[in-house]
Amino acid sequence: MKIKKILLQAFPAMVLYGLLICCSTAIALESPTTSDQDCVSCHRRKTSAAVQQWEESAHSRAKVGCAACHGNDHGKIDAGESRVSTKTCGTCHPKAYQSHTDSRHGMGLHSGWGCTRNLPDRDNRECAFCHDKDSSRILSTVHCARFLKQTSEMGEIGCNRCHQVESSCSSCHTAHMTDLKIVRDPANCATCHMGPDHPQWEMWQTSRHGTLYNVLGDKKAPTCQTCHMVAGSHDVSRGITMSSGMTPYPPETAKKGRAEMINVCTECHAPAMVRREFERYDAVHLQSLKLVKDAEEIVYTLADQKLLDPMPNARPPHPLSGMSLVLDSQLLYEDTSHIERLLFKMKKYDLAKTVKGAYHQNPAYTHWLGNAELKMDLIDIRGEASRLRGRNISPVQSAPEKNKNKTEIELEQLKKKQDRGAINPRDAEAERKLLLDQFIK
Amino acid sequence: MSGIFKIAAWFYAAIMFFCLTGCTTVLPIKVHLPGTIITQHRVPDIAPGTPFSIDPGQLRVATGKNVTAVISLETGKRTTFDAGSPYALAWSSDHTKLAALYSNISSTTLKVFNGRGALTAENSINGHTGSIFWTSDNDLLIATCHTAEHKFGTSVRQDLHHVKPDGKIVTTVLHETTFLPRTIKLYGTDYLLERFSPQISPLRDELLYVRLINAPLSTPYYKLFVRNLASGVEKEITRLEIKAGAYIFSQDNESVIWSDENRNIWQQQTWSNGLPDKLTVTGSEFAFSSDGAYKIIDNTLYRGEQKIADIPNDRGVPHFAESYIISAWKDSLYLLKGLTEIKKEAVISSELHKKLTSLRSWRSSGLITAEEYRKAKQRIVNNEN
Numbered sequence: 069m070k071i072k073k074i075l076l077q078a079f080p081a082m083v084l085y086g087l088l089i090c091c092s093t094a095i096a097l098e099s100p101t102t103s104d105q106d107c108v109s110c111h112r113r114k115t116s117a118a119v120q121q122w123e124e125s126a127h128s129r130a131k132v133g134c135a136a137c138h139g140n141d142h143g144k145i146d147a148g149e150s151r152v153s154t155k156t157c158g159t160c161h162p163k164a165y166q167s168h169t170d171s172r173h174g175m176g177l178h179s180g181w182g183c184t185r186n187l188p189d190r191d192n193r194e195c196a197f198c199h200d201k202d203s204s205r206i207l208s209t210v211h212c213a214r215f216l217k218q219t220s221e222m223g224e225i226g227c228n229r230c231h232q233v234e235s236s237c238s239s240c241h242t243a244h245m246t247d248l249k250i251v252r253d254p255a256n257c258a259t260c261h262m263g264p265d266h267p268q269w270e271m272w273q274t275s276r277h278g279t280l281y282n283v284l285g286d287k288k289a290p291t292c293q294t295c296h297m298v299a300g301s302h303d304v305s306r307g308i309t310m311s312s313g314m315t316p317y318p319p320e321t322a323k324k325g326r327a328e329m330i331n332v333c334t335e336c337h338a339p340a341m342v343r344r345e346f347e348r349y350d351a352v353h354l355q356s357l358k359l360v361k362d363a364e365e366i367v368y369t370l371a372d373q374k375l376l377d378p379m380p381n382a383r384p385p386h387p388l389s390g391m392s393l394v395l396d397s398q399l400l401y402e403d404t405s406h407i408e409r410l411l412f413k414m415k416k417y418d419l420a421k422t423v424k425g426a427y428h429q430n431p432a433y434t435h436w437l438g439n440a441e442l443k444m445d446l447i448d449i450r451g452e453a454s455r456l457r458g459r460n461i462s463p464v465q466s467a468p469e470k471n472k473n474k475t476e477i478e479l480e481q482l483k484k485k486q487d488r489g490a491i492n493p494r495d496a497e498a499e500r501k502l503l504l505d506q507f508i509k
Numbered sequence: 510m511s512g513i514f515k516i517a518a519w520f521y522a523a524i525m526f527f528c529l530t531g532c533t534t535v536l537p538i539k540v541h542l543p544g545t546i547i548t549q550h551r552v553p554d555i556a557p558g559t560p561f562s563i564d565p566g567q568l569r570v571a572t573g574k575n576v577t578a579v580i581s582l583e584t585g586k587r588t589t590f591d592a593g594s595p596y597a598l599a600w601s602s603d604h605t606k607l608a609a610l611y612s613n614i615s616s617t618t619l620k621v622f623n624g625r626g627a628l629t630a631e632n633s634i635n636g637h638t639g640s641i642f643w644t645s646d647n648d649l650l651i652a653t654c655h656t657a658e659h660k661f662g663t664s665v666r667q668d669l670h671h672v673k674p675d676g677k678i679v680t681t682v683l684h685e686t687t688f689l690p691r692t693i694k695l696y697g698t699d700y701l702l703e704r705f706s707p708q709i710s711p712l713r714d715e716l717l718y719v720r721l722i723n724a725p726l727s728t729p730y731y732k733l734f735v736r737n738l739a740s741g742v743e744k745e746i747t748r749l750e751i752k753a754g755a756y757i758f759s760q761d762n763e764s765v766i767w768s769d770e771n772r773n774i775w776q777q778q779t780w781s782n783g784l785p786d787k788l789t790v791t792g793s794e795f796a797f798s799s800d801g802a803y804k805i806i807d808n809t810l811y812r813g814e815q816k817i818a819d820i821p822n823d824r825g826v827p828h829f830a831e832s833y834i835i836s837a838w839k840d841s842l843y844l845l846k847g848l849t850e851i852k853k854e855a856v857i858s859s860e861l862h863k864k865l866t867s868l869r870s871w872r873s874s875g876l877i878t879a880e881e882y883r884k885a886k887q888r889i890v891n892n893e894n
Contacts, residue, residue, distance in 0.1 A: 313725075315725075315726070357726060360726065361724075361726045361727060364724055364725075364726065364727075365724070365727075368722060368724060372684075372720065372732065372734075372745065373743075380685075381682070388659070388661065389659070389661070389664070389687065390664070391685070392664060392685055392686075392687060393685075395724070395725070396725040397725075398661070473867070475867075476867070476870075476871060476876070479871055479876035479877065480874075480876060482876075483875065483876055497878075497881075500876075500877055500878075500881060501881070504877065504881060504885045507864070507867070507885070508864070508885055508888050508889055508892065
């Protein structure tokens with residue numbers, strides 16, 4: 069009886085004590101490591117947004133603290149030597165890391181040259197352009213001539229901010245927020261996939277797909293992620309059938325990619341319709357390439373005739389090719405001739421709009437913003453070529469030294485007179501006859 | 510006994526004969542018109558890849574196997590000019606000088622010897638794999654290729670070096686291009702560079718050469734260009750596929766002859782804008798005699814349209830040198846003569862040469878028309894005769 073009374077009196081205390089033990093244990097479990105606590109306590113004042121974002125993130129819930137990604141060495145962090153790269157994230161997210169690395173996003177910093185692995189007649193030696201021997205790790209050498217022409221500031225904020233998608237998951241995922249809503253929203257892609265040279269965001273947004281998404285949401289319409297990151301895959305190259313320079317893959321290589329994309333489209337559309345549409349897109353692609361090829365031929369011919377103004381050897385050297393004419397994917401928009409600048413717009417902007425407009429089902433981009441501009445570019449290039457040819461500047465790059473005789477000097481003066489209309493052709497012919505008669509005697 | 514003696518004597522005579530002649534190799538010419546071709550001289554020890562230059566006037570040949578040597582065809586006497594092994598040789602047109610190109614790691618050394626082997630000039634020239642021409646008795650023209658490997662391909666620069674009598678060198682860049690990796694993979698750099706063998710006109714005032722066009726979105730091809738050396742003016746003649754055949758100037762200096770990838774042979778006036786004519790014969794390699802009476806198409810000698818002989822040759826095509834036909838087969842050179850004498854190229858006076866080349870230079874620059882050139886040329890030649 070007495071014991072029972074004691075137990076009854078002690079019971080609340082025991083319950084309270086038990087609760088206290090559990091809470092302190094819970095508190096002890098939930099607290100970050102000592103180093104993480106150090107980070108948080110300081111950075112809550114210094115970079116409060118970052119801490120708040122992390123605390124609301126899945127990383128925090130999974131007990132992935134600051135040191136797990138940033139390391140423990142604050143000195144290194146301060147010196148900028150502890151950037152969180154894709155490899156760091158890949159420690160815990162190996163599948164995403166691998167498929168990202170294997171895709172085009174995984175070579176964003178090297179996309180000036182473009183990955184050749186799927187191009188026709190690929191030479192295995194080309195792998196050495198980007199890879200160490202027997203390694204899939206990409207060398208750090210920059211391959212983009214346009215990047216090399218920029219100031220370091222422009223290169224960082226105007227180029228790397230997008231192209232660093234190669235080495236930084238935070239390009240899409242942000243640095244500390246892990247909410248999948250962010251990366252599942254097509255607007256996330258817009259920061260980089262927009263603008264004159266790759267306006268996929270604008271094309272999609274104003275296409276039927278984009279309009280339906282805006283009205284009905286992603287359950288009823290495809291987004292960028294629907295087609296290009298199927299089921300959350302980070303392989304953004306899936307379904308692609310051309311290089312980043314818009315060279316079509318050879319049929320055998322393209323087969324797989326095309327089948328993958330058809331699979332995506334036939335989730336909603338009839339297979340026959342899908343195949344018919346792709347045939348049209350492919351045709352427009354080839355037709356557009358033909359226009360660009362015609363333009364390139366004009367520029368090459370002018371270079372042969374040494375009529376470019378200025379010629380490659382009379383302007384600052386190309387960062388990768390030196391004093392050579394460069395019209396491929398390393399084409400510059402500065403330190404070139406006017407006709408090459410026209411070709412740059414044609415290839416880099418208008419070809420991209422035409423082809424990508426077609427494959428993104430946007431008629432206005434395909435036609436007016438793309439194809440019409442392509443054709444007008446060709447007119448401009450032909451006009452400029454005509455102007456260059458008509459300037460009648462000697463095509464000789466370095467004229468051989470010689471002693472001109474009197475007859476030659478007079479013939480040259482006569483030609484100049486005729487060219488500027490100071491003498492009619494018949495009189496010029498008569499004068500030439502006199503000069504030749506004197507020469508022959 | 511006497512019978513045995515006779516047999517033994519013949520046996521020993523045969524051994525002596527073979528010892529003296531060293532198992533002479535006979536050029537197996539297949540003659541269509543019997544008795545029309547004979548071997549006049551044979552020069553042994555000129556294996557494929559050995560450079561040589563024949564001076565038919567002096568009956569001597571310069572060779573580059575191991576050393577630079579000159580061999581007299583009449584006496585067989587061999588004179589070493591230099592211990593080095595050149596990759597190109599050329600006798601001057603007045604037969605008094607021999608020019609030789611020697612390869613260094615990234616450059617070329619030019620040496621000029623007099624007829625007795627004394628070194629008279631030496632220069633260093635950028636580039637390698639060159640061709641060498643005498644444009645006058647004292648002016649040399651050397652065409653070289655300079656290659657550089659890059660990650661995006663192999664850049665190739667074709668240079669033309671004019672070596673003046675005073676030793677000064679004036680270099681002109683003919684063309685620069687980049688062989689894309691896929692083009693190199695398909696054809697190989699050596700094959701592509703082999704086509705960069707300029708040809709010089711008989712008057713030695715114009716050059717024929719090819720430029721490789723390797724645009725990213727096109728299959729590669731060559732453009733055949735003619736360049737007037739005096740004016741520097743160039744004109745595109747035609748496009749050639751990679752597998753096209755040879756290209757040369759005609760012997761009258763007025764047209765260009767080339768073979769396309771289907772072995773059709775075309776001829777076109779050099780500086781006109783007309784269409785080319787297709788010749789009745791087909792072939793990849795060809796040569797024409799100075800009087801135009803003979804031609805060799807893919808090792809078959811023709812007089813007009815009549816086949817004379819099939820001449821074995823394993824380096825390029827047999828070619829004409831004054832009144833000889835030169836064939837290189839296995840490890841020997843053969844100087845061949847026919848019953849009907851091939852007329853030697855008419856020697857023109859320096860004054861006539863100067864006038865003709867001036868007219869041609871003015872024509873190329875557009876200072877005179879093609880018709881004015883033709884009439885003036887006719888008058889000059891008539892005056893000379």
